[in-house]
Amino acid sequence: QVQLVESGGGLVQAGGSLSLSCAASGRTISMYGMGWFRQAPGKEREFVATVSWNGGTTYYAASVKGRFTASRDNAENTVYLEMNSLKPEDTAVYYCAARTYSSSSVYSRDYSYWGQGTQVTVSS
Numbered sequence: 001q002v003q004l005v006e007s008g009g010g011l012v013q014a015g016g017s018l019s020l021s022c023a024a025s026g027r028t029i030s031m032y033g034m035g036w037f038r039q040a041p042g043k044e045r046e047f048v049a050t051v052s053w054n055g056g057t058t059y060y061a062a063s064v065k066g067r068f069t070a071s072r073d074n075a076e077n078t079v080y081l082e083m084n085s086l087k088p089e090d091t092a093v094y095y096c097a098a099r100t101y102s103s104s105s106v107y108s109r110d111y112s113y114w115g116q117g118t119q120v121t122v123s124s
Helices: none
Strands: 003-007 010-013 018-025 034-041 046-050 058-059 068-073 079-082 092-100 118-123
Touching: 003 092, 018 034, 018 092, 018 118, 034 068, 034 079, 046 079, 058 068, 058 079, 079 092
Parallel strands: 010 118
Antiparallel strands: 003 018, 018 079, 034 046, 034 092, 046 058, 068 079, 092 118
């Protein structure tokens, strides 16, 4: 079993930055593809970013490409999401997820483990 705990969320003004972390425990995630998803009030959960097992491949949702950067530190069993130029529409609960395959995926159904989420609120 893998436990995932996100941190780093908070309240920020539009144009600002936040850095999210997702710490894994229970087993190493070094061979797992990892993803970030978000869910805004009244909306379905949506894909944000994904990173392959060694960080060599990343994909981003069109809405965040160029502003967000996903990365990982396998030695620390942690993945990160750097968010810049934040917009009010980025307001959501952000979740990290792990899949038991080394490749990345944009589909939530491909992930077996999920964190509890961290709230990101961007004020205008």
